[in-house]
Amino acid sequence: MPRPQEPSRSIPNRLLAGLPAEDYERLLPRLKPTTFPLGKVIYESQKQMDYVYFPTTSHVSLLYTMLNGSTAEVGLVGNEGLVGIALFMGGETTPNRAIVQGAGEAYKMSASAMQEEFKRGGEFQLALLRYTQSLIVQISQTAVCNRLHTTEQRLCRWMLMTHDRTHHDELQMTHEFISNMLGIQREAVSIAAHHLKEKGAITYARGHIKIIERRVLEESACECYQMVKDEQDRLLE
Amino acid sequence: MPRPQEPSRSIPNRLLAGLPAEDYERLLPRLKPTTFPLGKVIYESQKQMDYVYFPTTSHVSLLYTMLNGSTAEVGLVGNEGLVGIALFMGGETTPNRAIVQGAGEAYKMSASAMQEEFKRGGEFQLALLRYTQSLIVQISQTAVCNRLHTTEQRLCRWMLMTHDRTHHDELQMTHEFISNMLGIQREAVSIAAHHLKEKGAITYARGHIKIIERRVLEESACECYQMVKDEQDRLLE
């Protein structure tokens, strides 16, 4: 069950928070708070998108689904960005599904308001584009990582990315769920997780994973985690 | 050796060709023709980017390189788009390398001209953003494909994508080169290629691959090829 978390004020959306006061205040009336329960489907592949969402305490997974039903995540969005870039990039829809991976709060803005604001140009547009660029880097690195690195390395990277967007040490998710994100077998997750438990990196039981030694995860992850983080930091100040 | 190919007039850059006459004519004086030899490195990871390039008869591969030297492609750009999106998305540099995979012609535009034109908004900006969205879809599908599909499926998809951007049936590339694109062993390429030769899809010898039965490649590829193509067609008319 998603419990109430820290108020959004203390974990604002960083993309919005980085805007000049003028832009921020113009946008404020068009932003409505909304609550995301765990597992909520925000966008369905190829379906109409009515809002964009700026996560504050929540975070969202971008997933592709194959014809045979298997799935894999291509990106993860937390309070550093927004969900729904297709609405200003053009295209109206996207071929991926977006689902809530960490319950919490977000601000939403209607598609029409977003498109109007984007067209103004200025700092808001720049911030949206820089964020999109950082997302491209994340997706690209995921592509390469999927090809070149082991299950354990990728699991570590994924837990680190999730940890960064969760703001606390307990992740609420089953091995089954993680296997759908990483595009691997549930059993493979169990084996890798077991190994990380032995290393003292994490503990877990029945859908609750606790990060004990983040450093161990960092050492066991591939270089991809740091590459994406560095580039993200560079692009988003 | 790259031989002279059809004049660029007959294979224009489609992104540019799709613009209203007014925009096209404004841009024309800022576009300079340039020739790409096979294998030329257009951008080095994290290095300054002085121009963007609109391929006409050439095509370009976007590559990531790991610390241990292994590489994998994340995207392929032909005359449907442009190379150097980071210059208008913000960021100035990107963490990937861009290399010429098919020798030929392209138009180049200076970084400053590009940024100036982008800021005008209008149709050119819209076209650039829609293309970027289609590239995101391509990269995303590559991420998923890398995780879920076999060597042979991915090789077929890759040859189809290359074929679409090459405009003729002979691809000039060694198994070694392809292995660096797909992020796999050279031997694995040889085995898969051999199999496709037996199926009658292709013939090849010493760096020249000829596509005999495209249909066979389509049947042997994963769904990813068609997914990306459909979305590309939708976004770029």
Place this chain on the structure above:
DNA sequence: CTTCATCCGTGTGTTAACGCACATAGGATG
């Protein structure tokens, strides 16, 4: 026409991960 570098074929052993089957155990529910 000989030499040489490059390109491709092929085999062998090893490993990572899959597919499947089934066991165990903790919570929830009545």
Place this chain on the structure above:
DNA sequence: CATCCTATGTGCGTTAACACACGGATGAAG
């Protein structure tokens, strides 16, 4: 507290792909 559902552990056979080694062939260059 008996039952059931869900989450995780584990084993076994199979497969895809890697790592490495080496051989043969072809085309370019002297």
